[in-house]
């Protein structure tokens with residue numbers, strides 16, 4: 019097993035009861051929409067906009083990291099990554115992006131506040147759901 023993958027597994031393993039910093043609080047997508055403002059310089063979750071300075075975040079959960087077609091600026095770390103984005107992993111990563119992946123080209127400071135991170139994750143989940151079919155076909 020690759021050391022990085024092992025590290026990730028350790029990071030998401032349940033920690034001791036009192037010192038548990040890995041459990042994600044309940045998130046609010048409306049608040050998360052505002053938190054996501056700082057990511058919009060580089061990312062959009064709307065499918066029709068696509069990639070920008072950062073890769074599209076449309077339906078990011080469930081995708082293997084660093085593999086989206088058409089995005090040319092992945093770091094070597096992400097190009098070689100072999101993990102799938104889950105809400106829990108994004109929650110942990112965004113606490114301090116450079117701490118988990120020192121080689122990343124994502125120059126973002128991260129979001130230290132656990133509630134804000136949970137809100138952001140809730141927003142990205144919501145933003146990845148397609149509207150009902152009747153809303154899609156309007157001319």
Ligand code: HEC
Pocket residue numbers: 054056057058059060061071072073075078082083084085086091092093094095096097103108112121122123124125126128129138
């Ligand atoms: C200054 C531009 C910038 C900002 C701001 C930024 N990102 Fe990124 N993001 C990137 C780049 C560039 C990458 C590719 C990283 C790499 O390959 O190392 C990336 C990668 C990602 C990925 C992985 C995508 C994939 O296809 O694997 C996620 C998820 C992500 N960013 C979420 C966020 C969130 C959430 C925020 C706001 C807190 C944010 N980013 C802020 C530029 C940015």
